[in-house]
Amino acid sequence: MRIIVAKNYEELSTKAAHLIAGQLIMNPETRLGLATGATPIGTYKVLVKMYNDGLIDFKKIVSFNLDEYYGIDSENAQSYYYFMNKNLFEKVNIDKNNINIPNGMCEDIEKECNDYEAKIRGKGGIDLQLLGIGRNGHIGFNEPDLKFEAMTHLVDLDDDTIDANSRFFDSIDEVPKKAISMGIKTIMHSKKIVLIASGIDKADTVYDMIFGPINPNLPASALQLHKDVTVILDEDAARKIS
Numbered sequence: 238m239r240i241i242v243a244k245n246y247e248e249l250s251t252k253a254a255h256l257i258a259g260q261l262i263m264n265p266e267t268r269l270g271l272a273t274g275a276t277p278i279g280t281y282k283v284l285v286k287m288y289n290d291g292l293i294d295f296k297k298i299v300s301f302n303l304d305e306y307y308g309i310d311s312e313n314a315q316s317y318y319y320f321m322n323k324n325l326f327e328k329v330n331i332d333k334n335n336i337n338i339p340n341g342m343c344e345d346i347e348k349e350c351n352d353y354e355a356k357i358r359g360k361g362g363i364d365l366q367l368l369g370i371g372r373n374g375h376i377g378f379n380e381p382d383l384k385f386e387a388m389t390h391l392v393d394l395d396d397d398t399i400d401a402n403s404r405f406f407d408s409i410d411e412v413p414k415k416a417i418s419m420g421i422k423t424i425m426h427s428k429k430i431v432l433i434a435s436g437i438d439k440a441d442t443v444y445d446m447i448f449g450p451i452n453p454n455l456p457a458s459a460l461q462l463h464k465d466v467t468v469i470l471d472e473d474a475a476r477k478i479s
């Protein structure tokens with residue numbers, strides 16, 4: 238793992254965006270794995286600026302998002318589809334046909350998950366996957382105790398995740414209890430991984446991810462086994478490691 242400690246959230250966002258931009262420049266047909274949540278918003282802002290400045294091009298990029306709430310349709314303002322459109326897709330020239338996000342309204346979950354995996358494989362796998370990390374150590378929505386072998390699947394969200402994500406909803410009761418998520422194995426197949434974490438409430442989890450035992454109780458600890466992971470932290474998230 239390469240660990241980069243940025244001064245603050247802004248610098249973290251710039252460093253993450255630069256790594257992604259470098260990948261897009263090296264390979265304009267990059268299969269890009271994307272994350273939602275609060276942490277990547279700054280990264281997407283920098284990418285949009287770089288696009289507007291003519292530095293990067295999304296025309297041939299194929300994107301795969303990590304996850305989507307189950308039972309929420311893409312028009313819903315809480316859906317990750319909506320989030321991605323608002324923060325990135327509608328601001329750059331990505332081809333809508335190249336955007337892939339699990340369908341939270343699918344009727345046949347198993348088929349949706351298998352098709353998602355097949356599509357990732359069919360496109361040649363993910364070149365670079367952007368990740369955040371949950372307070373409980375989840376990546377994607379792989380909650381503690383899930384086997385590392387999991388591929389894309391339906392997840393029961395942890396109480397801690399529901400609590401953490403309630404900040405995006407009017408009330409905690411509105412937070413979906415399930416999501417479709419790439420599995421740890423899907424994520425581990427990515428050629429490169431960039432994980433970003435910001436804020437003091439991630440400091441313990443980040444420490445355990447890097448130095449703790451490799452254990453499905455902390456799903457992100459699986460990343461210790463990946464050959465190309467860059468972790469970008471702000472000083473608060475790095476508080477326990479520095």
Ligand code: F6R
Pocket residue numbers: 271272273274275276277303304368369370371372375376377378
């Ligand atoms: C989002 C995702 C989650 C988040 C994590 C951190 O697609 O897969 O793993 O990255 O919950 O969320 P924030 O950034 O809101 O702290």
